[in-house]
Structure formats: structure tokens, C-alpha cells
Amino acid sequence: MDKTKELQEYILELKKKRNAIILAHNYQRGEVQDIADVIGDSLLLAQKAAKTDCEIIVFCGVHFMAETAAIFSPEKIVLIPDKEAGCSLASMISVDSLCKWKSEHPGAIVVCYVNSSAEVKAESDYCCTSSNAHKVINAIPEDREILFIPDQYLGQYLKNLTGRNIHIWPGYCHAHHKITTESVVRKINEHPEAEFVMHPECGCLTHCMKFADKILSTEGIVKYVKESPNKSFIIGTEVGILDRIKRVAPEKEVHPVTEEAYCEFMKLNTLEKIAWSLEDLEYRVTVPEDIAKKARVPIQRMLEIV
Ligand code: CIZ
Numbered sequence: 001m002d003k004t005k006e007l008q009e010y011i012l013e014l015k016k017k018r019n020a021i022i023l024a025h026n027y028q029r030g031e032v033q034d035i036a037d038v039i040g041d042s043l044l045l046a047q048k049a050a051k052t053d054c055e056i057i058v059f060c061g062v063h064f065m066a067e068t069a070a071i072f073s074p075e076k077i078v079l080i081p082d083k084e085a086g087c088s089l090a091s092m093i094s095v096d097s098l099c100k101w102k103s104e105h106p107g108a109i110v111v112c113y114v115n116s117s118a119e120v121k122a123e124s125d126y127c128c129t130s131s132n133a134h135k136v137i138n139a140i141p142e143d144r145e146i147l148f149i150p151d152q153y154l155g156q157y158l159k160n161l162t163g164r165n166i167h168i169w170p171g172y173c174h175a176h177h178k179i180t181t182e183s184v185v186r187k188i189n190e191h192p193e194a195e196f197v198m199h200p201e202c203g204c205l206t207h208c209m210k211f212a213d214k215i216l217s218t219e220g221i222v223k224y225v226k227e228s229p230n231k232s233f234i235i236g237t238e239v240g241i242l243d244r245i246k247r248v249a250p251e252k253e254v255h256p257v258t259e260e261a262y263c264e265f266m267k268l269n270t271l272e273k274i275a276w277s278l279e280d281l282e283y284r285v286t287v288p289e290d291i292a293k294k295a296r297v298p299i300q301r302m303l304e305i306v
């Protein structure tokens with residue numbers, strides 16, 4: 001048996017012994033997706049974590065995702081295999097800078113993208129994901145000023161789509177920032193037959209949305225590619241999603257806009273670290289109950305809308 005298979009079998013044994021569940025984000029390494037009980041976006045995974053009977057949740061994703069699972073499931077043990085697996089986008093806004101911004105816009109409604117820390121969520125009015133952000137904005141009364149954090153591209157997209165008075169925080173995801181107009185145009189020229197499906201975090205969103213057949217969240221992209229009658233797709237998001245698509249739609253041909261759209265933080269979760277995580281019950285992700293209680297409010301409001 002090869003080393004990868006051996007390690008995967010060891011993890012699966014250990015998982016059973018520990019009464020654990022392994023959750024993997026759509027951007028995880030293929031060999032990690034192989035051993036996951038559930039693969040999906042951060043909200044779906046946090047909801048699965050809340051529903052499971054397992055006491056231990058190994059969250060293969062980045063820190064804010066494990067925090068969201070801990071907010072939903074304070075009584076469970078939530079582990080992240082590498083404590084350095086942070087999110088560049090979430091780290092672009094601190095709770096202090098948000099509070100200062102709020103004080104400059106009294107009465108404004110704060111909508112935070114799920115890629116944010118628990119503390120930042122706790123200071124927000126509504127949470128949203130890329131699949132429901134449009135609905136969340138539409139649910140806010142028309143006359144209210146909105147502060148959108150932390151992703152500027154998703155914020156701009158929503159502002160264009162709704163024409164609402166939205167102030168946008170200038171954050172971005174370093175991996176989606178590498179998806180440039182030049183790389184999109186090059187790929188479309190190389191594969192003129194392919195449909196182009198794009199994530200709203202892409203740095204070139206404003207310029208390239210005219211080329212996109214669809215602008216979708218990660219789960220939306222996976223579902224769309226699987227269900228579309230077309231065979232060939234250009235994918236504008238982090239490259240880990242290609243493994244996920246090949247898993248659910250092996251008959252489709254998928255081309256990343258660029259291999260550079262790679263999140264090294266996501267990929268810190270290796271099989272070795274997952275094994276150590278289950279052996280030593282490290283690294284535990286917790287959210288203090290006073291913060292979790294406040295953070296549940298914008299998440300709950302989002303869930304009521306969608
Ligand atoms: O919510 C998620 O998992 C992220 C970060 C993006 C998406 O589109 O699913």
C-alpha cells in the first residue's frame with residue numbers, strides 16, 4: 001500500500017476511535033477531501049458540525065471557518081490541524097477598525113461576509129456568504145446606509161447589482177487577487193468552447209463579469225458544473241475546487257483561470273497534521289461565550305433571510 005493510502009486508513013481508524021467527524025472545505029487538498037465525511041462551503045460545514053452526534057470535529061479549512069463551527073457548536077471539541085491556517089481576507093479587518101468605521105457612520109447597518117473573525121461578526125448586524133449576500137442586502141430597508149466588510153470585490157458586485165448605498169471595506173483574498181483580467185482573457189482564448197464560471201471574490205470581477213456565464217459561490221460553482229449540459233468550464237476561484245469538481249463531475253473538463261490562485265493557508269492542512277490533530281486533540285478552536293453569543297445574532301439573521 002502506498003504511503004498516502006496507509007496514512008488515510010490510519011486517520012479513518014483513529015477518527016472512529018475518537019468519535020470524530022472530518023469536515024473539509026471545497027478548497028482542500030484532494031487527499032484530504034478523500035477522507036472527509038463532508039466537503040462543502042464554510043456555512044454548510046458549520047451546519048453539519050452542529051448536527052453531528054460526534055464529539056470531535058476536525059475542521060480542515062481556515063481559522064474563521066473552524067470558529068464559525070465553534071460558534072454553532074460550543075459544546076463540541078473543534079480542532080484545526082494547523083493553527084497557522086488563517087485567512088488573508090478575514091485578517092484585513094480588526095474589531096477596532098470596524099468599531100472606528102461604525103462610529104463614522106452612525107446608524108449604518110454592518111453586513112459582514114462570512115470570511116471574518118468571530119469578534120468582527122459579533123460587531124456586525126448581518127452575516128452573509130457569497131451565495132446569499134444579494135438576498136441579505138435586499139432584506140435591509142432601502143433607506144439604510146450599509147457598511148460591507150471585508151471583501152471589496154463582493155461589496156462592489158453587490159453595490160452594482162442592487163444600486164444600494166453601500167460603503168465598502170478595501171479587503172481582498174490574496175488568492176482571488178491573482179485572477180487577473182489578462183489571465184481570464186488568455187484562458188477564454190485558449191478554450192473558446194468553455195463556459196466561464198467566476199467567484200465574486202475575484203480581483204478582476206468588475207472588468208471580467210461581462211465575460212462570465214455565471215458568478216457563483218464555491219458550492220454554486222460545483223453544482224452548476226455538475227448540472228450544466230456543457231462539457232468544458234473555465235473556473236475562476238481557488239484551484240482546490242478542481243479536486244472537488246472532479247469528484248462530483250468526473251466527466252467534465254475543468255480549466256483553472258490560473259494555477260496561481262492557490263491558498264497556501266488552506267493547504268497547510270495535510271494528512272500528517274490531521275493524524276496528529278486526532279492523536280493529540282490539537283489545535284482546539286474556541287470562541288468565548290460572550291463573543292459567540294453576539295456573533296450568533298448576525299448569523300441567525302442571515303439564516304432567517306435565506
Ligand atoms: O463560505 C465559503 O466557504 C467561502 C469562503 C466561499 C464560498 O463561496 O463558498
